[in-house]
Amino acid sequence: MAKQNSGISYTSLMSKLDKREYSEVYTLCGDEPYFNDKICNRLENEIINEAEKSFNQVILYGKETDTKTIVSSARRYPMMADKQVIIVKEAQFLTQLDVLNKYLENPLASTVLVFVFRGNGQLKKTSTYKLLSKFTVFESEKIPDYKIEEWIEGFLKEKGYKTDMAGVKLIAESCGNVLGTIANEIEKIILNIGDRRSISVSDIEKFIGISKEYNVFELQKAIAQHNVQRISKIVDFLANDTKNNPIIMVVANLYSYFVKIHLTAGNMSKSDAELASIIGASPYFVKDYRNAAKHYNFDKTEKILQCLNSIDLKSKGVNSGADDRDLYKELLVNIV
Template structure:
């Protein structure tokens, strides 16, 4: 099931007797776990019928014994195991399997297994999948973050300009919990009737609308040397906000898409947008970049980016070369 479908069922009070929430992305695990923690019981009932435990401080023996009890003040007993990956699975897993095969119908057991996948080959996994709800929370690929941000605004019946979503994606990376907090900040501070713009992102999140990686990419696409220098100087003055490895990583992704654009058999706007994994709004920029950086030059730029990525790690660089100097050198080589 999709996360939104599960959350909708919880809101409708359609509960599973056991939830296995696992995967490398903790954000979706937390959303489902928090929804169950805050929605099933009211505050008065929680004192009697809700238990929140942590894996490293618990045992499956105690958890199973608790799960077999019946609620005292409500229709359900809720048991939430946070950091369930820290439980002693190898030695005690069989106990939980036996419980899942003979569930207590009034217990809702939530296993929040973070930072890794639960072994799908295990009997326990298959048993939970058969009678409960399993959520695999996968990491969101970098090129999907922008779309995810747009979707968060759409779910709130709000709009965000593609450029503003791209700014957030480039600056905030793939940490969905962090991004969700910034989305909430924008939803609270921008009037409901207005589209969220790059100016709002600068105002409420602190990402400069004129001096960011997104604008550097745009300046490079146009071969606007003056703008590139201005942005690099801003980065040099604000190194914590614009770390060189992050800048190089974003440029690497950008020029890889330019190279991909060169080889697209169908360069129409919608087709190119799908192939590149970008909003259709940005296709014209990739078309311009491809004109200004032919295939050979794009290959050379990607090679330079790989070389300078190594230099940021201390390889093939002098001991007194600063990150600002490395970025200036890199941009000069890209433009020339």
Template sequence: MTFEQIFKQLESHQYAPIYLLHGAEPFYIDVISDFIENHAIEKDQQDFNQWIVYGKDTHIDEILANVKMFPFGSPKRVVIVKEAQDLSKINGLTPYLENPSPSSILVLCHKYKDAPAALTKIVDKNGVLFNSKKISDYKVPNWIADRVKFYQFRITDHATNILAEHIGNDLSTIDNQLRKLKIILPPNSEITPQVIEQHIGISKEYNIFELQDALAKRNKARVYQIMFNFCNHFDSNPNPKTINSLTSFYLKMLAYNLSDKSKAAAKTIYTTNSDWALNKNIQQANSFSIAELQRNIAILREYDAKSKGVESTTAQEELLKEMIFKICG
């Protein structure tokens, strides 16, 4: 089932006897399990009818004993096993999963990796199976825009790109930052780079998005200014993160220059619904020749290897400076 299908059922108070939530992306697993924890049974019934435990702190027999107990003064008993990937001998749940109690709701939160096939096959027949997959980096801006609407905010394209570039596809971190803004800002506020700098701590002037813009404009003074700021705040801007973002930046421009340069081709390459962002991307790509792009990509690959210790013992900050100086020529 999809996340949307599961959530629609939960909001309609339709609960399955088993939920196996597994996969690389923890955000959706947490959202589903939190909803069940807070809404499956009434608050005043939870003390006697809800048991929440972490996989490393329990064992199969204890889970089975709890899930087989009859509810007391409640139509359902809820058992949630968080971090179920740490549960020893998890396949021992198989007999129960084949014949679950209709008066209990068992939620297994198996994060960061897929659950054993022996469990997924059974739950797919007798309960709700959800595989929470990581979303691709190029989908993150659209995900941010949708999540911003969920929290009843608006956001500028520039601010969306800053969040996407700085945080990447760590959906839980992005959502936590938006929740923080929900406490601070009134409804329908616009999230701008200034808001992000003030309340989230990502500089509106010194970030990867601004570095890309300065490189595209051949503004060496601005490039070096951002570069030195990165060196002074290296924990927030490690080389792998910077190199990956710049490599993607140049690869997309190369793909555009090798295409027919139509707007349709640009939309396919940049995967954005924003005309402002698309036009900016096209303008940047048109400012480079194919040879320049290939040269810069080669430099980035060289320093990607060096930053990982391949034929280099140079300090990371110095590698960043060398790389940027080479790119700028």
């Protein structure tokens, strides 16, 4: 999930913040902004109180500032407070990082300096990174698609809520793999269900705004049954509402789905537990994948995966001027 170079986990880092144990310098980087944003929000809102922020908290942006300004701000002492906080967002746009080096060799104990990078870029190759690594460097990695459902379960549990596996899968299929989007949609559901602690599939459909009959989850069920008429109806519905069902998201979900069918087709002799581990799915859904593999064998799923990859490239404008509706037609031809 999310890790830190010296071995600290996201949970451990948050625990340190709970104890108000602060580092002089934080470097938050990696490809998953959700965890970095959570950490940054806490540093921004918890170290100093609101009354002190106007004098002792500065938020800068990599596109609009430079490393000399950052060093100058960091060297300033707090005014009538124990700490000052300097946060540099979009730090990947900074140039001349080596200007930071002298400060990083001897930072002020009264300054908490926070860098928030999107990705890593060339950061790790710099002399500055070696100095940053002496403090807290947290690298937040993307969660693999096959672990998204597990993350959703954990997020709900942390909030004190639960849903069944069908609900977890529907959230995953509807929201994609962007954790921030998933979290926001779950918060929207929680806000609307009152005192209940159990979230139903109907709640998810209603409050995320998913058509009960025509969505990617229902499309997968129709594919598993090889119900050509139902597949056609759902694809036609999605094609007529591309604003809420962009082809790029649908293809991403179907690609992940057909990868699981492809792996299932090649491992039909395995036990349900073994197969669940191989395809990265809950044992709850293994029966569905076995059923789908009876209609879509190893060779056929391989061709479908190639087709989905082609449609994905076309949806991004690679060697194609086709719109989403045209690509939905191509999708339908290749999966029925």
